[in-house]
Amino acid sequence: MADHASRRDANQPTDDALIGALAGRDLTALAVLYDRYGRVAYALAYRILGEPEAAEDVVHDGFLSAWRGAGSYRSERGNVRGWLLSIVHHRAVDVLRRKTTFRPAPLEVAEQRPADEDTAEEATRNVEHATVRAALEALPQAQRRTIELAYFGGYTHVELAEIMGVPLGTVKGRMRIGLQKLRRALDREHRVERTETLR
Amino acid sequence: MSDMTHVTDELELFALDALPASDRARIAAHLAECPACREQARLLDEVAVALPGTLPERAVPTRLRARILATAGAERAVPRPRRRTAWASWLSPARVAIAVLAIAVVVLGAVDAATMRELAVTRAERDAYADTAVRFSHGGQTWYMAGRDQWAGSGGTLVAPSKPDAAAFIVFHDLRPVTSGAVYTLWLVDADGRWMRAANFMPNGEVAQTVTLDTPVQGFAQCALTIELQREGKRAGPLVMQSRISQPQ
Missing domain, CATH: 2.60.40 (Immunoglobulin-like)
Structure with missing residues (x-):
C-alpha cells in the first residue's frame, strides 16, 4: 500500500522518521503523528463504539501505546498509518466486546467530506479512499456486509455465522473473496499512481 | 519454529479482528515464527487498514490532542523503571503475581498472550508514572x-x-x-x-x-x-x- 508520507511535502518528516523520533521520546513527533492520523483514528473508533467518550479514550490509549511501543514498530510489516490504525481498531473492538448490550448498526453509506477540507494532500489521500469505498460498494452485498460487520461491528466469525444464518465456512469464504477483490482494487490504484509518477 | 501448521485459512479473520482473543493469540504466535504466513497477513492487513478511509470523518474533540500530549509528557518526565537483568530479580512479588495471573488467564483462554505481555510491561511503567499522570490529567x-x-x-x-x-x-x-x-x-x-x-x-x-x-x-x-x-x-x-x-x- 502506498505510504501517504511518500506523497507528502519533502520538507515534512516521513512517518518512519516520526516513529524513530517517538522512540526517542520526542513529543513534537507525537503531535505531528496525531495531526496526521488522529482524525481517521477517531472516526474508526467512533464507528466501532458509537460513543464519543469511549472513542476518545480508545484513541488516547492507542496513541499512548504507539508512544510507548514505537521501538517495536517494524516497517517491513506495514506502514505507520496501518500500524496505528491496527492498534486503535484492536483496542476499540476489545472495548466493544466487553460490552454485551451495544452493537452499532451496519455501516452507513460513507459521506463525502466537505470540499473546503480538500487540501492537496487530502485530495490525494481521498483518491485511495475513494478507490476502497468504490470497491467496497461494488462487492456483492453478502461479502460487503460480512466484512463491515466484522471490521466495524466487532463481531467474531462465530457470531457472524449465527446472525447471518450461514455456516462458518461461508463467513470465511465471503471474507476471503471480498478482501481479495479489495486488494486487487488497491493494487490497480497503486499501479496507476506509479505510472503517473514515472511520466 | 514451534508450530509448522500454517494458519492461512484464518488470516482473513485475523486481519479483520474477527477472532476471539484466544484464537488471535494463537495466530499471532504463529505469525511471529512463520515468515510465509506473516507476509500473507501483511497483505491482508493492508486491505483491512484501508477500510477506515471509507468512513466519514468526524469532529475530533479538541481536548484529545492536548490530553494525549499531556499524558505522554508526564511519562517522559518520569524515568522508566530500570530493566533488571539478573534472573533473580524476576522473582519480585509483583512479577510473580503478574506471571501467575498471566498463566492463569492464558490457560483459561480469556485474554490473548500478546495483551498479557503488554499488560505486564504497562503495569510496571504505570506504577512509576501513575501519580504524575493523574496529576497531569487534572488539567490546569x-x-x-x-x-x-x-x-x-x-x-x-x-x-x-x-x-x-x-x-x-x-x-x-x-x-x-x-x-x-x-x-x-x-x-x-x-x-x-x-x-x-x-x-x-x-x-x-x-x-x-x-x-x-x-x-x-x-x-x-x-x-x-x-x-x-x-x-x-x-x-x-x-x-x-x-x-x-x-x-x-
Missing part, C-alpha cells in the same frame, strides 16, 4: 522553566492543576547534583518582587523529579529555582531557572 496551567548558564539542559514544568484541592507541583528534569550542604530552593515571587520560599529539596539523582509546592501559585508572578546553603531566610544563591507565571484574570 503549565509553565516551563529552562536551566540557565551552567544549568542549561535542566528544566522544570510547573503545573497548577485546575482541580481546586490539588496542590501545584513541578516536574524537574536533568537536575544537577549540588555541593554538600546545599539544597535546591523553589521560590514564588509576587508582583512587587518579594521572594517567598516554597520548598527546599535535594536532587534525587534520577532523570526526573517531582516536587510538590506547599503554597498555591495564585497571586504570584514568577517561579524560580536557586541553590541555597540556608534552608530558611532570604534568597542568596545563584539562579538556576526562572519563569513568569501569569494567572488568568
Whole structure:
C-alpha cells in the first residue's frame, strides 16, 4: 500500500522518521503523528463504539501505546498509518466486546467530506479512499456486509455465522473473496499512481 | 519454529479482528515464527487498514490532542523503571503475581498472550508514572522553566492543576547534583518582587523529579529555582531557572 508520507511535502518528516523520533521520546513527533492520523483514528473508533467518550479514550490509549511501543514498530510489516490504525481498531473492538448490550448498526453509506477540507494532500489521500469505498460498494452485498460487520461491528466469525444464518465456512469464504477483490482494487490504484509518477 | 501448521485459512479473520482473543493469540504466535504466513497477513492487513478511509470523518474533540500530549509528557518526565537483568530479580512479588495471573488467564483462554505481555510491561511503567499522570490529567496551567548558564539542559514544568484541592507541583528534569550542604530552593515571587520560599529539596539523582509546592501559585508572578546553603531566610544563591507565571484574570 502506498505510504501517504511518500506523497507528502519533502520538507515534512516521513512517518518512519516520526516513529524513530517517538522512540526517542520526542513529543513534537507525537503531535505531528496525531495531526496526521488522529482524525481517521477517531472516526474508526467512533464507528466501532458509537460513543464519543469511549472513542476518545480508545484513541488516547492507542496513541499512548504507539508512544510507548514505537521501538517495536517494524516497517517491513506495514506502514505507520496501518500500524496505528491496527492498534486503535484492536483496542476499540476489545472495548466493544466487553460490552454485551451495544452493537452499532451496519455501516452507513460513507459521506463525502466537505470540499473546503480538500487540501492537496487530502485530495490525494481521498483518491485511495475513494478507490476502497468504490470497491467496497461494488462487492456483492453478502461479502460487503460480512466484512463491515466484522471490521466495524466487532463481531467474531462465530457470531457472524449465527446472525447471518450461514455456516462458518461461508463467513470465511465471503471474507476471503471480498478482501481479495479489495486488494486487487488497491493494487490497480497503486499501479496507476506509479505510472503517473514515472511520466 | 514451534508450530509448522500454517494458519492461512484464518488470516482473513485475523486481519479483520474477527477472532476471539484466544484464537488471535494463537495466530499471532504463529505469525511471529512463520515468515510465509506473516507476509500473507501483511497483505491482508493492508486491505483491512484501508477500510477506515471509507468512513466519514468526524469532529475530533479538541481536548484529545492536548490530553494525549499531556499524558505522554508526564511519562517522559518520569524515568522508566530500570530493566533488571539478573534472573533473580524476576522473582519480585509483583512479577510473580503478574506471571501467575498471566498463566492463569492464558490457560483459561480469556485474554490473548500478546495483551498479557503488554499488560505486564504497562503495569510496571504505570506504577512509576501513575501519580504524575493523574496529576497531569487534572488539567490546569503549565509553565516551563529552562536551566540557565551552567544549568542549561535542566528544566522544570510547573503545573497548577485546575482541580481546586490539588496542590501545584513541578516536574524537574536533568537536575544537577549540588555541593554538600546545599539544597535546591523553589521560590514564588509576587508582583512587587518579594521572594517567598516554597520548598527546599535535594536532587534525587534520577532523570526526573517531582516536587510538590506547599503554597498555591495564585497571586504570584514568577517561579524560580536557586541553590541555597540556608534552608530558611532570604534568597542568596545563584539562579538556576526562572519563569513568569501569569494567572488568568
